[in-house]
Amino acid sequence: xxxxxxxxxxxxxxxxxxxxxxxxxxxxxxxxxxxxxxxxxxxxxxxxxxxxxxxxxxxxxxxxxxxxxxxxxxxxxxxxxxxxxxxxxxxxxxxxxxxxxxxxxxxxxxxxxxxxxxxxxxxxxxxxxxxxxx
Ligand code: 5GP
Ligand code: ZN
Numbered sequence: 001x002x003x004x005x006x007x008x009x010x011x012x013x014x015x016x017x018x019x020x021x022x023x024x025x026x027x028x029x030x031x032x033x034x035x036x037x038x039x040x041x042x043x044x045x046x047x048x049x050x051x052x053x054x055x056x057x058x059x060x061x062x063x064x065x066x067x068x069x070x071x072x073x074x075x076x077x078x079x080x081x082x083x084x085x086x087x088x089x090x091x092x093x094x095x096x097x098x099x100x101x102x103x104x105x106x107x108x109x110x111x112x113x114x115x116x117x118x119x120x121x122x123x124x125x126x127x128x129x130x131x132x133x134x
Contacts, residue, residue: 001046006097010044020071024057025064030101035109037076039102041065048096049087065100078104082114 001007008014009028016028019039030038043061047053053061069081082103086093105111 001097004046004097005095006040006042006099007046010042020064020068022060022064022067024060027064027068027102035078035103035105035111037072037078037102037104039068039072041068041100041102042097047098049093049098050085053098061098061100065102068102072102072104076104078106080105082111084114 005014009016010026016026018026018028020027020041024045025041025043027039027041030040041061041064043053043057045053045057047057050058065083069083072078072081082101082105084101084103085098086101103111
């Protein structure tokens with residue numbers, strides 16, 4: 001897609017520090033890292049979000065995440081990872097090309113867990129929400 005920042009990175013119109021690449025995917029260091037080795041993994045195919053990327057490309061993307069994690073583990077020895085997607089503007093997505101953040105985690109890094117992102121359970125009980133899916 002012409003005006004997409006990450007498509008421009010795929011086309012090498014914008015440089016990046018690439019740590020892993022295969023036929024379908026690219027993993028590169030985030031320009032504003034929130035952790036040592038903060039990496040963004042993208043499909044080379046433009047899709048704004050998970051729901052728009054075809055299944056095979058999505059499968060390939062998650063395997064690329066796994067491969068990038070293995071490389072980060074080897075080079076930087078984090079003791080864990082937080083993996084995340086900001087999906088939609090409300091969640092903080094600023095680049096409309098699906099990307100999976102890999103945040104390597106280190107002892108004493110002061111970061112929270114996924115639950116720390118939001119605490120807004122809403123009015124409906126868990127049972128009421130479950131009813132909606134029946
Ligand atoms: P979002 O908030 O959309 O989930 O994350 C977009 C990420 O892309 C941000 O963490 C931001 O630092 C990163 N980013 C934005 N522009 C560039 C760039 O030109 N190069 C690289 N390597 N990362 C970028
Ligand atoms: Zn794109």
